[in-house]
Amino acid sequence: MAITYDLVKEVTANLYDWSLRRIPESSKAEFRKALASETEPQARQTLAFMLDSAERAETTGKFLCSDAGVPSYSIKIGSGARMEGDIRQAIVDGFAELTRTIQPPLLRFVTNPLTNERSFHGKDMPLVSWDLVGEGDYLDITCAPKALGGGRWAAVEILVSPSLDEIERCVLEIVLRAGGQHCPPVVIGVGIGGTFDHAAKLSKDATLRPFGERNPELMVAQMEERLTRAVNQMGFGPMGVGGSTTTFGVHVEYASGHGFTPVAVSFNCWINRRTRARIYNSGVVERIE
Amino acid sequence: MTSPSPTRLTLPLTPKAARALKVGDVVLLDGDAVATVGMPTQKRMVAEVEAGRELPLSLRDGAFFHMGVSYEDSEGQPGAVHYVNPTTSSRFNHLMPTLIRGLRLTATGGKGGLSQDSVDAMRDVGCVYFSFVGGASALLSEGVEAVTDCAWRDLIMQFRLNRLRLGDFGPVIVAIDAHGNSIYERLMTSARERMPEIMRSLRPTENKNETD
Numbered sequence: 001m002a003i004t005y006d007l008v009k010e011v012t013a014n015l016y017d018w019s020l021r022r023i024p025e026s027s028k029a030e031f032r033k034a035l036a037s038e039t040e041p042q043a044r045q046t047l048a049f050m051l052d053s054a055e056r057a058e059t060t061g062k063f064l065c066s067d068a069g070v071p072s073y074s075i076k077i078g079s080g081a082r083m084e085g086d087i088r089q090a091i092v093d094g095f096a097e098l099t100r101t102i103q104p105p106l107l108r109f110v111t112n113p114l115t116n117e118r119s120f121h122g123k124d125m126p127l128v129s130w131d132l133v134g135e136g137d138y139l140d141i142t143c144a145p146k147a148l149g150g151g152r153w154a155a156v157e158i159l160v161s162p163s164l165d166e167i168e169r170c171v172l173e174i175v176l177r178a179g180g181q182h183c184p185p186v187v188i189g190v191g192i193g194g195t196f197d198h199a200a201k202l203s204k205d206a207t208l209r210p211f212g213e214r215n216p217e218l219m220v221a222q223m224e225e226r227l228t229r230a231v232n233q234m235g236f237g238p239m240g241v242g243g244s245t246t247t248f249g250v251h252v253e254y255a256s257g258h259g260f261t262p263v264a265v266s267f268n269c270w271i272n273r274r275t276r277a278r279i280y281n282s283g284v285v286e287r288i289e
Numbered sequence: 290m291t292s293p294s295p296t297r298l299t300l301p302l303t304p305k306a307a308r309a310l311k312v313g314d315v316v317l318l319d320g321d322a323v324a325t326v327g328m329p330t331q332k333r334m335v336a337e338v339e340a341g342r343e344l345p346l347s348l349r350d351g352a353f354f355h356m357g358v359s360y361e362d363s364e365g366q367p368g369a370v371h372y373v374n375p376t377t378s379s380r381f382n383h384l385m386p387t388l389i390r391g392l393r394l395t396a397t398g399g400k401g402g403l404s405q406d407s408v409d410a411m412r413d414v415g416c417v418y419f420s421f422v423g424g425a426s427a428l429l430s431e432g433v434e435a436v437t438d439c440a441w442r443d444l445i446m447q448f449r450l451n452r453l454r455l456g457d458f459g460p461v462i463v464a465i466d467a468h469g470n471s472i473y474e475r476l477m478t479s480a481r482e483r484m485p486e487i488m489r490s491l492r493p494t495e496n497k498n499e500t501d
Contacts, residue, residue: 042313042315042462045315045460046422046462049422049425049428049460050422050424050425052428053422053424053425053426053427053428053429054424054425054427056427056428057426057427060427062372062426062427062430063372063426063427064424064425064426064427065374065423065424065426066356066357066358066359066372066373066374066426066447067357067374067376104359104371104372105359105371107357107359107445107446107447108445108446108447116328116329118445148376148377149376149377149400149401149423152377152380165491165492168491169488172484172487172488176480176481176484179473179476179477179480180401180473180476181377181379181400181401183400183423183424226491227491229490230487230488230490230491233483233486233487233490234480234483234484234487235476235479235480235483236476236480237476239400239420239422239423240400240401240402240420240472240473240476241420241462241464241472241476242472242476269423269424270423270424271424
């Protein structure tokens with residue numbers, strides 16, 4: 001048995017479709033907590049409207065947002081996975097077929113950066129990252145489409161032998177620059193160390209972590225808690241119109257590097273589109289999120 | 290703690306009705322608005338306005354929103370609405386003052402707000418900015434009764450000028466009023482002022498030691 005072209009094509013297309021119509025369970029839980037703790041009436045009303053709308057989308061199959069987002073997949077490959085056929089092409093073909101058949105239709109948002117021409121396909125589409133992990137006999141696929149509102153505020157700064165304090169200040173300055181523009185309450189992913197590209201990827205991976213899970217290293221977990229509190233003291237609030245719920249969580253990942261320390265920060269908007277499934281060599285598909 | 294029930298307003302507003310609104314007001318919208326998310330669209334609008342030409346859809350004294358619209362389009366005429374959702378207005382900061390003044394808009398909207406040049410233009414002509422909740426397409430779309438017209442069909446659907454008939458659209462928040470008040474400016478100024486205190490709060494123990 002093996003993980004086939006056909007199965008990958010079907011599963012990756014479905015993951016994208018599902019992500020457009022339902023927010024993650026851990027996001028719903030954060031909304032309920034925030035509704036209990038947020039003191040600004042306007043912010044509470046906005047949070048309630050968001051959660052109601054998300055529930056409406058889930059029960060009726062409507063889209064959460066008109067910007068379906070650039071298709072983006074993070075794939076973890078167990079060393080025991082056996083693949084059959086062109087798996088990369090399966091993702092391309094699955095997305096192409098989906099854009100022709102999905103209801104309601106998608107708007108054209110895949111943009112050629114050199115001409116600004118928009119279509120449903122383009123160079124390197126869908127965006128896919130591949131990581132080898134452990135000895136598992138599966139592909140673990142997360143789909144997290146990236147829309148314009150959340151995507152445009154990410155940034156990487158390169159510091160030189162910074163203190164922890166300087167790293168945190170750098171993160172907060174990037175967060176301040178974004179203000180409330182990214183459809184808060186957002187998830188904020190922070191990647192520290194490695195190289196420029198590696199820090200950016202860590203930051204993206206950090207946004208994919210469900211709320212409620214802290215980094216296993218105490219020092220990093222404490223940083224996450226400090227930064228989450230600090231961001232929410234800024235006061236931008238839901239949709240950036242005021243309140244104490246600007247982020248549901250700052251998630252930090254790090255890698256060792258050299259004396260130059262990239263600090264990458266990225267955001268995902270409140271609908272936090274993310275779906276995840278595992279395809280095993282046996283052909284079994286396990287839906288995780 | 291309970292919020293007052295929102296007022297209903299019919300678009301287009303008169304400048305007087307726009308001036309009667311205050312930052313923070315929560316309203317429901319009925320009536321007529323034009324929506325697009327296109328950068329090329331708004332560049333073309335600016336060119337038309339600067340050349341003194343009328344737009345193919347009348348927008349004078351009207352409501353102009355940064356909002357994506359998806360609808361049936363099989364017969365060359367707009368059909369049933371699929372969904373709508375706001376986009377980030379601030380990316381059009383450089384174009385909006387010309388459009389606000391040139392068209393004497395009485396309402397604009399989207400998400401994320403507009404910069405000071407637009408706030409000034411809005412004060413001069415009597416125009417407000419409504420904040421719509423992004424990502425709440427499922428509920429917001431229920432407030433769009435029809436796409437009644439569209440222009441510039443050479444552009445992709447969400448980039449066209451799409452005229453909408455709204456009914457019970459929202460609730461939406463007056464985030465910039467016609468008196469120079471902007472929630473976005475106020476919150477950014479306040480956040481900047483709080484930053485030193487927020488930074489100190491990250492290291493309460495160390496700071497205490499430093500002052501010992």
